[in-house]
Amino acid sequence: MTEESAAHTLAAVITKLKSRNIRITPQREVILNYLITHHNHPDVETIYQGIADQLPNLSVATVYNTLKLFIDNDIVIELPSTDKDGSLHYDFFGVPHFHSICENCGKITDVFADEYASISKQVTQLTNQQTGYLVTSSHLEVYGLCPECQQKLNSENLATTN
Amino acid sequence: MTEESAAHTLAAVITKLKSRNIRITPQREVILNYLITHHNHPDVETIYQGIADQLPNLSVATVYNTLKLFIDNDIVIELPSTDKDGSLHYDFFGVPHFHSICENCGKITDVFADEYASISKQVTQLTNQQTGYLVTSSHLEVYGLCPECQQKLNSENLATTN
DNA sequence: ATAAATGCAAAGGGTTTGCACAATT
DNA sequence: AATTGTGCAAACCCTTTGCATTTAT
16 A cells, blocks of 8 residues: 555545544554554554554553444454464454465465455345344454465475475 | 254264364363354353363363364364453354354354355455465354344434433 | 373463543544 | 543453373273
8 A cells, every 4th residue: 555545544534533523632543544554463562562653652551442443433353363372453444355364373364355345245135134133344264374384384294204 | 953963963073083083082072062052152161161060170271272172173163252251252163154243242143044155165265366375264253233232222222312 | 001181270461440630622 | 611532550351381190092
């Protein structure tokens, strides 16, 4: 994402929040900007460290509060903790997508596909028909082995069978 | 699920585990049986309480160990914690399905749909093409308001606007 | 026999909470 | 001015860890 479009995205989200009478504080703006410009699926600690220079007195509690606010407003989604890390991860959800998660190293990868729109729609309809839920959003995670871990595990197996 | 088919399912899963040289302990069998016969998406504490009469000396650590084993062998899946409860939930995954989660009360509801098979397949292919992951499984969660909470919130709104 | 699983209890660490103070509208 | 948000630090509690003992194969 270019700086230009990131700035535009930031402004658009802030407008959206303001229209819902949500106050825009420096903390919220910085955290939001971090999430828009970083797609590493950070946990709270990573976000905290990543904006420490901009907000020297920031509290972790504020990061948690802000993330919850963004999640409730469908701006950010929460991703499960990966094996080697008990903390939850967060992702700006401007463009709908899903995630593949490596069962070996815990890496999270974005998957953007045009097909996801129709899948979401189908799933929303199915859910509403069968359960009566009023559907707000849907999350999809795919589990497997990332290319790097496939290679690494393959090398290890070759080594141990010699 | 009838007792008959539950027993059959239990036997089938045990055979599958044995074929992978996984030891069948009383603890594992009881926990597995609990999960096959209870689809309340229990957390660890609920499982622990639910089988306390069958395994008086059971340790919570064993429940955690066993669940991890089942997850690694694609028998059980882990579900995110609901808002009012910081603990993860577990679900026997004999018949593939997805889940709807109420954003208000945290209730988790199974959604069985024939369409899910083709969705999973499609998602697996998309992921493999775009990321090179070797896909093992996929999870889908739908968020929204359950019928009960829709009604409840609607009543509250009517009350407060009077 | 022996490699693996269990139980116990303590430690760990991510997340939440309560309240005084500060800031947005 | 009034409502809302923030920072701080302690508390919470789910989960993990280490090790001695027991057990499945």
